[in-house]
Amino acid sequence: MALLRGFFAPLLVVVLWSQSVAAQVAFGAQGEEGGPDREQAWLVPSPEPNLASHAVLFRPAGEGPFRLAVIAHASTQNTVLRVLTPQPQYKPLAALLVARGFAVLVPERPGHGKTGGKYLEDQNGCDGADYVHAGRATAEEIMAATAYLRQQPFIRRDGTVIIGHSAGGWGALALAGADPAEIAAIIAFAPGRGGQPNGLPNQICAPHSLIAAAGEFGRGARIPVTWLVAANDGYFPPDFSRKMVDAFRAAGGKADFRVLPPYDGEGHWIAETENGVKLLPAELDRALKGSTQQPLARAKKP
DSSP: OHHHHHHHHHHHHHHHHHHHSTTTSOOEEOSOOBTGGGBEEEEEEOSSTTOEEEEEEEOOSSSOOBEEEEEEOOOOSOHHHHHHOOOOOOHHHHHHHHTTTEEEEEEOOTTBTTTBSOOTTOOOOSTTOOHHHHHHHHHHHHHHHHHHHTTSTTBOSSOOEEEEETHHHHHHHTTTTSOTTTOOEEEEESOOSSBSGGGOTTOBSSHHHHHHHHHHHHTTOOSOEEEEEETTOSSSOHHHHHHHHHHHHHTTOOEEEEEEOOOSSOGGGTTTSHHHHTTOHHHHHHHHTTSSSSOOOOOOOO
């Protein structure tokens, strides 16, 4: 627990820092709402001083307050691809959550696209990959954005859900030891790092280190995790993902591990596409059930 306190204490510093520099950086909404689900560009804090993360916010009709869902995107070790990556949006998944009464934030982390800045979550190569560092750095980035949104008047203070995909899911796992009063549940789609190095399917950098890091995140874990992976995931296949889940559970973490149906030619991207998200409502509702004292309700149409 001492190690966990040592890790999560800096998250409070991030929140306090974000408040102190708010006058220097124009955090908040950037322009008008538009399109379905009130899509709106936002700037939110990051752990890097004076760097705002670009984000997109979706929310139901009305004034709220709404439960918050934060979607943490996938990543790559390829610098060029990170720079060229467009703003992550996860629109089909966001729409599914908005229909269930959530405001949904999708922040772009430092080192990616328009946000730019230093790639804080670098795993440091393949053979010597430091997956614990990468996960915890990603977790800090997720929490910097989450803490800021939780201060908004249209957001409820309870029932926040973190949803991560791939490297974003890995960062979500690193948050399993956070305060349950701040995060009610974690949903991780194929969490991991180092998958498909050099484009080789079913290959993973330093796999034993990745399994050990999953165990590290399970120590002192207090937030329930729903761990989802498609049957044809070529980055972190179900058999390998089970080894990570076992390590996470053995260290004390609570995880509901489920294998989703195969999707398209590569199941790793099931959370990003409209057809993939069509396979998710039942699993999503199961994961969200019990994550708040109030019943899950469908948002009313305007």
